[in-house]
Structures are given as structure tokens and as C-alpha cells.
Amino acid sequence: MANLIEIRDLRVAFDGVPVLHGIDLDIAAGEALGLVGESGCGKSVTWLAALSLLPAKARVEGSVRLEASELAGASRSRLETVRGGRVAMIFQDPASALNPVQRVGKQLCEALRLHRGLRGSAGRAAALELMDMVGIPDARGRFGLFPHEFSGGQCQRLMIAMALAGEPDLLIADEPTTALDATIQAQILDLLARLRREMSMAMVFISHDLGAVAQVCERVCVMYAGRIVEQGPVGQLFEIPRHPYTRGLFDALPRLDGPRIPLTPIPGTVPDPRKMPRGCAFAPRCAHARDFCQSEQPDLLPQRDGRYLACAYPLPEAATAIRSKEEVLQ
Incomplete structure (x- = not known):
């Protein structure tokens, strides 16, 4: 399937402080992609930058191609035909x-x-x-x-x-169920899924709600501190998360089946962009970090199972299988 949009080495800085560190992302025509991670990881900034919607003080570098057309540095009139026409965005509030x-x-x-x-x-x-x-x-x-x-x-x-x-050919839904009660959330998710099928749209679903992503998306990217750290098909990534951060997100997710067990939160917080660790940004919060992680930032590389992963010491498959997509939806 041909790519509708291709993002290459997208970087954003505010007042000289980098907040996105080289995002590479493809969206195929008709595909539903989930973008997940804690607040402050760069999910919304990625798409605001792609559509040139950030304030003038932001420095944006990289390439954003909509089919054969480059959007980075495009004229205002060209962007006005794209925004709302080819690409539409549903904002958080x-x-x-x-x-x-x-x-x-x-x-x-x-x-x-x-x-x-x-x-x-x-x-x-x-x-x-x-x-x-x-x-x-x-x-x-x-x-x-x-x-x-x-x-x-x-x-x-x-x-x-x-x-x-x-x-539009692409609908970007930025936290579309924030502050809605559970019943209304379910209705909005069903509505988005139905409209995407009926209109043959691609969709990017930005959320920290893993259950919502499992319901409406086919592929998922996990972001942390301005980088993509893991991506792959929803079923594969939900059943066997390999990055310690992805696993941490699932461990912090409540389960409605089986006995009650305490949630396991990820210690610490997303690092301040002005005080980023020298090596892997997640290393200070990672129980599996080694000396190498403190000094080197791993690249996002393809894996044998088809996913992409940015981790020098990924979790072994046998130790990380936790739950299916269906279990997350419960």
C-alpha cells in the first residue's frame, strides 16, 4: 500500500531547546495509526509541526511529504489547501x-x-x-x-x-476522548472507526489510553521524550512489548479480570527537555539499564519480527508476553 504521508528526521526546538529528536514516520493510505506515550513525549507537537501550526518561535527541521508534495517550508496558500482539505485535525479541547x-x-x-x-x-x-x-x-x-x-x-x-x-485523506485525532465519561468515550471511538471505514480515510489517533488505541488502530508507535522508541502492529506490540518503557505503560494499566493486584507505576517523570540525560532518555527510569545506556542513545532499528525498536537491551520475548489486544479492551 502506498504511503500517504512520509515524515523524515523531523526536529523541533523551542528557544533553542530541542523537543523532537528526528522523527521518522510513514502513514499508508487508509491506515489507522496510534501514537501513545505519557504527556510531554511529543505526540501532539509532531503533528502540529508537520502541519506548520507551531508558533513562530519554534524551529522546525526535516521533511514532511504528502504523497509527492513537500509541506515543510511550503507557502501559506499551499498549506491552507492542505489543512482541513487533505489533512484535518481534531484538537484536544x-x-x-x-x-x-x-x-x-x-x-x-x-x-x-x-x-x-x-x-x-x-x-x-x-x-x-x-x-x-x-x-x-x-x-x-x-x-x-x-x-x-x-x-x-x-x-x-x-x-x-x-x-x-x-x-480529508488523513484525520488526526488528538486525544479526542479527553474529559469525556466512559460511555461517551466509547461512542466517539465507535464513530471514528465507522467514519474512517466509510470514508476510506487514514487516521492518526493520539492518546495515552491504550485501550482506545487497541480499539481503533492497526499499528502503534510509542513515543518517549521526543523520540519513537517502539512501533509495530497493535496485536504484536500489545501482546509482546519489547521496550522497557512500553512494558511499563502496560504494567501501569489496571486489569478488570482476575484478582486485584497493585498497579506498578513507572518511577520518575519524563525528563525536562532542558536537562536531557546524556544517553538513553529512559535510562534513569529503567530497571534494565546498563552502563552503555547511560552514555549512548540507541537508534530506532528494524527487528527480525518486523517491528522497530530503539533499545540496546530489549526485553526477551519469553519474559514479556503479558496480555492480548482483547484483554486490553476489557
Whole structure:
């Protein structure tokens, strides 16, 4: 399957402080990719940088190719045709992403005018169709309401509708279920999975919720301190995580089956970008670190089983098999 987007050696620095350290990432047409890791690992920054949405003080280097077209350094007019058109993004907080002083119908119509050239009655009809598609009840009656008159879950559905207005090839969902209760989270995940299939979109699902990633993604990348440390098919990586950080994420995940056992948190925190360790960024928190890890940062390299791994001393398969994708979903 051909790659829709290719990211090569993407690096970001704020005020001279590096926060992304050479991200390489491919997304195939129609693929669902999960991006997981603790807060501060660089998940959202990766895609904000790829779409040139970071503030002017950020220094961005590297290549971002959408099919044959280079987006890094592209003109503003070129980027405006890509954002919302070829690539759409659902931001973390729908309440702040929606304009609080504009009626939701007007906001949807504006997106349809910009990306599909629809105006007047045609734009209104398309906006109502989008509201119906994402499950907003009584779309016609609520077309003229303001964002504060919708619940949190409905605001997220409206953000999804706006993202779909341009019929994108790639949808980036940045923590789309944050602050939603469990029932609404499940509904939003089902909605995203259904829309991706129906519209044949690729999707990047950014989350720290491993269960959500297992539900909607086919491949997963684990990020730590501005680097990808492990990637592979969801089933393979969930059943046999090889990187100690990936294993730590699973050990900290509560289990609903079997006897109650204490969670095992990862000690410490993600390092401050201004005070990065000399060697492997995870070494200060890793129970398996050796002297080599304190001085050398391992590269992300292909493994015999098809995954990619950035670890000098990966966990042996026999010692790390823990649970299946289905168990994570329970």
C-alpha cells in the first residue's frame, strides 16, 4: 500500500531547546495509526509541526511529504489547501476549539465554503448532513445554537463534523476522548472507526489510553521524550512489548479480570527537555539499564519480527508476553 504521508528526521526546538529528536514516520493510505506515550513525549507537537501550526518561535527541521508534495517550508496558500482539505485535525479541547460567539451552523458552513466551495442552501444542507452523520440529535433544530448549548460529547461530535467538512485523506485525532465519561468515550471511538471505514480515510489517533488505541488502530508507535522508541502492529506490540518503557505503560494499566493486584507505576517523570540525560532518555527510569545506556542513545532499528525498536537491551520475548489486544479492551 502506498504511503500517504512520509515524515523524515523531523526536529523541533523551542528557544533553542530541542523537543523532537528526528522523527521518522510513514502513514499508508487508509491506515489507522496510534501514537501513545505519557504527556510531554511529543505526540501532539509532531503533528502540529508537520502541519506548520507551531508558533513562530519554534524551529522546525526535516521533511514532511504528502504523497509527492513537500509541506515543510511550503507557502501559506499551499498549506491552507492542505489543512482541513487533505489533512484535518481534531484538537484536544473542543470547547476551546469552537468559536464561542458563533453559532455552530455558521462555523460548519464556513468550513464547507473554504474546503468545498459550498454556499447558501447547498452549504446549509451539507452542514445538516454532517451533523446527522456524527450523531447530533435534531440537527435542524440545533443548527442555530451556540457551542455552550451542547454537551462535551456533542461538542466533540461537532469538531469531528468540522474536520470531515473537507473530506480529508488523513484525520488526526488528538486525544479526542479527553474529559469525556466512559460511555461517551466509547461512542466517539465507535464513530471514528465507522467514519474512517466509510470514508476510506487514514487516521492518526493520539492518546495515552491504550485501550482506545487497541480499539481503533492497526499499528502503534510509542513515543518517549521526543523520540519513537517502539512501533509495530497493535496485536504484536500489545501482546509482546519489547521496550522497557512500553512494558511499563502496560504494567501501569489496571486489569478488570482476575484478582486485584497493585498497579506498578513507572518511577520518575519524563525528563525536562532542558536537562536531557546524556544517553538513553529512559535510562534513569529503567530497571534494565546498563552502563552503555547511560552514555549512548540507541537508534530506532528494524527487528527480525518486523517491528522497530530503539533499545540496546530489549526485553526477551519469553519474559514479556503479558496480555492480548482483547484483554486490553476489557
